[in-house]
Amino acid sequence: xxxxxNFETLSEAVERIHASKWAAVDTEADxxxxxxxxxxxxQISIPEKDYVIDPLIWLDLEPLVxxxxxxxxxxxxxxxxxxxxxxxxxxxxxxxFDTMIAAQLLGYPKxxxxxxxxxxxxxxxxxSSQKADWSRRPLTEKMLDYAAKDTHFLKTVSDAMRxxxxxxxxxxxxxxxxERALKGALITREERSEGERATAWQxxxxxxxxxxxxTILKELWHWREKEAQRRDRPPFKVLNTDTLLEIAQWxxxxxxxxxxxxxxxxxxPLKQEYREGLNRILKEADSLPQAAFWQAPKPTNRxxxxxxxxxxLLLLKAEREKIxxxxxxxxxxxxxxxxxxxxxxxxxxxxxxxxxxxxxLPWQVDLIADSFLKIVSS
Numbered sequence: 001x002x003x004x005x006n007f008e009t010l011s012e013a014v015e016r017i018h019a020s021k022w023a024a025v026d027t028e029a030d031x032x033x034x035x036x037x038x039x040x041x042x043q044i045s046i047p048e049k050d051y052v053i054d055p056l057i058w059l060d061l062e063p064l065v066x067x068x069x070x071x072x073x074x075x076x077x078x079x080x081x082x083x084x085x086x087x088x089x090x091x092x093x094x095x096x097f098d099t100m101i102a103a104q105l106l107g108y109p110k111x112x113x114x115x116x117x118x119x120x121x122x123x124x125x126x127x128s129s130q131k132a133d134w135s136r137r138p139l140t141e142k143m144l145d146y147a148a149k150d151t152h153f154l155k156t157v158s159d160a161m162r163x164x165x166x167x168x169x170x171x172x173x174x175x176x177x178x179e180r181a182l183k184g185a186l187i188t189r190e191e192r193s194e195g196e197r198a199t200a201w202q203x204x205x206x207x208x209x210x211x212x213x214x215t216i217l218k219e220l221w222h223w224r225e226k227e228a229q230r231r232d233r234p235p236f237k238v239l240n241t242d243t244l245l246e247i248a249q250w251x252x253x254x255x256x257x258x259x260x261x262x263x264x265x266x267x268x269p270l271k272q273e274y275r276e277g278l279n280r281i282l283k284e285a286d287s288l289p290q291a292a293f294w295q296a297p298k299p300t301n302r303x304x305x306x307x308x309x310x311x312x313l314l315l316l317k318a319e320r321e322k323i324x325x326x327x328x329x330x331x332x333x334x335x336x337x338x339x340x341x342x343x344x345x346x347x348x349x350x351x352x353x354x355x356x357x358x359x360x361l362p363w364q365v366d367l368i369a370d371s372f373l374k375i376v377s378s
Contacts, residue, residue: 001148003139004053010064013044013051018067020046024074024154027084028147030135035228035235039084040134044068045151052147055088056135065089074154076100076113078178082185092186099154101177102161105170107328117153120160125149173363180359202293203241211290213252218291219281220244227277239274251282258283303345315375316340323367334364335372347376 004010017023024045031037042053042061055061065085069092075081076099085091103111114125129146139147165171201221209217221244228235250264251257260270260278270278317331317340324331335343339360348354351369355362 001050001052001144001152003144004051004059005057007059010053010059013053014063014067016049017044017046017051017064017071020071022046022072022074022155023068024151024158025068025081025085026076026147026150026154027081028134029084030133032131032234033133034135035232037084038135039087041139041147042085043147043151045148045154047155050148050152052144054139056137061085061089065091068093070094072097074099074151074158076116076150076154078181079185082182086186093182096178096182097158097162097174098178098181099157099161101181102158102165102174104333105173105177105329106161106164106168107330113150116157116161117149120157121153123153170363173361176361176363180361199293203244205241205245207293209245209248209252211252212285213248214293215288215291216251216281216285217244217248219285219288220248220278223277223281227274239270243270247278251285305345309344312344312375312378313340316343316372319371319375320368323371327367334368335360343372343376348373349377 002009002013004013026043027039028041028043029037030040039055042055042064044051044053044064053059053061053064072095073093074097078093078096078098078100082091082093099113099116100111103116108115108119110119114127117123117125126142126146126149129143132143132146134143162171165174201218203217203221206214206217220239224235224238224244228238231238247260247263251260258279260275260282316335317337320331320334320340324334339357342357343354346353346357348357350373351365354360354365354369354373
């Protein structure tokens, strides 16, 4: 392993990376410790060499990124790593092999990088630095070793998985899925949908909430964001989401709830320094605009959804479950619930019409077309 901390060694590494036939890539960030995450390390493995590159010492990564652009790249969970590199440079890989996607398509019960390395290399990776603050310097030898091993075994793992995918006739499934993942990773924050931006506060567990409780939850979420930004801490380290839900549910059911200190003891004690802001939200809750779940504008010609559509949805889910079980893959890999609902409303009659339902991929259509089209047209 070679730690890259200056321009001279980076230039030498870039030359070797540029000449290599492939590269395995990973990154480390500090999202567990700061509000705005930073790219803290870039790990790259090529034949017979592992590099750990430190971008926090003002290295220009543009030459490195250019060396990677037209090269087959290996990732485990490419989406995060590509987005992190794009924070500091224009990064648009042309071809990726994602071992996480491969594990999903092969139906592995365990799909973490550590699980794949143990399965294909017989080596147990240490998890000691999994939650480290990668923005701190100097880096320890243990941290550097952990970071380097995140890419060191990726080529061996990907080669073994490529053979398995090919044997099962799923190599093209993987190629198509990686292309879709890459396309998604290249979408900027500004290009994301209105729905993604408008629903950030609608946390898991909030769908059953209504009225005052939902309004309080929305205000609590925005308060937490501001507090986390002010303290430069991840939001969950200010208040975790379960606590937000508990406060909102309790306050929403209490007509005169104005003090979080009066919550039942079953709820985790809150820091005194947070109480002023939280109590202000509770006191103002009745005068705030009532929150509601964001819904995408419905087309004026959108077909109605009734009992016949509900029955078709149940049939499609059952068929999806059956096919997934036969293939030993998770049913959602065939089609998400949103796709099933879109399929029912669109009423496609042909495979070509199915393919037009973005983001269904050709391999998915090949597997579901015959049975799904029968159900939709019944």
